[in-house]
Amino acid sequence: MEKERVKLVGFWASPFVHRVKMALKMKGVEYQYIEEDIRNKTPLLFELNPVYKQVPVFVHNGKVLPESRIILEYIDETWKNTPLLLPQDPHQKAMARFWADFSDNQLGKVALEALCSRGERQEKAVISTVEALEKLEQELKGKVFFGGDSIGHLDLVIGWISYFMPLWEELASIKILDSSKLPAVNEWLNRFLTHPMIKDDLPKKEKLYAYFDEVSRRIAPLYGSEI
Amino acid sequence: MEKERVKLVGFWASPFVHRVKMALKMKGVEYQYIEEDIRNKTPLLFELNPVYKQVPVFVHNGKVLPESRIILEYIDETWKNTPLLLPQDPHQKAMARFWADFSDNQLGKVALEALCSRGERQEKAVISTVEALEKLEQELKGKVFFGGDSIGHLDLVIGWISYFMPLWEELASIKILDSSKLPAVNEWLNRFLTHPMIKDDLPKKEKLYAYFDEVSRRIAPLYGSEI
Incomplete structure (x- = not known):
């Protein structure tokens, strides 16, 4: 069989890109990685993803695919003779699809608001974030990973919590990952971060901290805050 | 085999519910339909869909599933010996997943804004709606349906355009479905509306008109309009 031509266009800090990288590593798929500066987007990104102009973009034998969760499903359906990510x-x-969507569209929004807002709005966003995580806590109970005994689709989608949330707590002086309220999530978080397939490829903590410090100040006005 | 127990909790005007009804009809699956008044939600809905408290909710042999596009995929994967909806x-x-998500999350939002806003904001929303439809026009070109020669997942998801958009144009005195700009979409729309699997189960035009007249007035303040 002709060698697969696989490319991934990404950005170093994007959790949407990291979930695709993790899937490719778990599947043992070799690929060319192309770093895109999302503050100074290149014509390549506009050409590959004209609808959203966002990373990640996945290219497999010339076929282009945007949107990280759709890419994850494509990878799972294409490289079938490797550990399957979806049940x-x-x-x-x-x-798994339901909670993955919930993580991106509900949890993600309130968590970002908890990072970038201040005062009463921030307090409410912290409560909403904890409540969203409590739903995932229920989903996780009795399991090693969201995927069951091994890392699956939902772990990769929710993975951002493990390497973003502790930094966001520090940056915004908030407490979200309370182990008395979220014991299973906290255990999962450590298990995920130290997993051999995950631990070596995460963005460096110091670099991420500086990045989010800048991002949260820049987008704070959208949340009615000047930080 | 034991008879399947299939229930669908819905609301008569919801396009998210109608796409599931259409899928079940195409698959030949019998089911019990339970009408929910979304303005006066019952404990059943809170119990079945505690996260979003929205219709549709699908129940198959006691297993509960919310979210229409996830339900559509579940139906396709469960009743495999019937026409497949996804390629x-x-x-x-x-x-197909990409454009289905685009239809719900991009096109849907700007189209609703075009219905409910006024003045300059409405003009911009109309332009955005036409631009979104032009992307679907490209996707549709050369095909009978979005699903190819027959109605598929994407047709069912995008189906709402065919029975909502002409009403919304009338209600808001706007023009969106311009056949010179969107010839393929306009042809598809008529083909979809008159399809034997679709035409007999759509909500009545007069009832929908009255419903959206009320809805658009009620939610207009969210778009900065008093109508």
Whole structure:
């Protein structure tokens, strides 16, 4: 078989890119990585993802695909003879999709607001973030990973919590990952961060800290705050 | 085999519910339909969908599933010996998911804004809606349906355009479905509306008109308009 031509266009701090990198590593797929500066987007990104102009973009044998969760499913369906990321039972698969969407669209939004807002708005956003995580706590109970005994689709999608949330807590002087309220999530977080497939490829903490310090100040006005 | 127990909790005007009804009809799956008044939600809805408290909720042999696009995928994966809704080629499948998400999250938002806002904001929303539809126009070109020769996942997801958009144009005195700009979309719209699997189960035009007249007035303040 002709060698696969696999490219990933990404940005070093993007959790949406990291989940794809993790999937490719778990699947043992070799690829060319192309770093994109999302503050100074190149014509390549506009050409590959004209609708959203965002990373990641995945290119497989010339076929272009944007959107990280859709890319994850594509990878799982294309490289089938490797550990599967989504459960094969249709209902379990559907629920993994449900919580993955919840993580990106509900949890992600309130967590970012907790990072970037101040005062009463921040207090409310912290409460909403904890409440969202408590839902995932229920989903995780009795399991080693969201995927069951091994890392799966939902772990990769939710993975951002493990390397972002402690930094965001520090940066915004807030407490979210309370181990008395979220014992399973806290255990999962350590298990995920120290997993052999994950631990060596995460962005460096200091670099991420500086990045989010700048990002949170820049977007704070959107949340009614000047920080 | 024991008879399948299939229930669908819905609301008569919801396009998210109608896409699931259409999928079940195409698959030949019998089900019990439970109408929920979304203005006066019952304890059943809170119990079945505690995260979003929204319709549709699908219940199959006691297993509960919310979120219409996730339900559509579940139905396709569960009743496999019936016409498949998603393409089997992984890249085509991924792109159907991409455009389905685009329809719900990009097109849907600007179209609702075009219905409910006024003045300059409405003019901009109309332009954005046409631009979003022009992207779908490109996707549709040369095909009978978004799913190819037959109605598929993406047709069911985008189906709302066919029975909502002409009403919204009338209600808000706007023009979106310009056949010179969107010839393929306009042809698809008529083909979809008159399809034997679709035409008999759509909500009545007069009832929908009255419903959206009320809805658009009620939510207009969210768009800075008093209508």
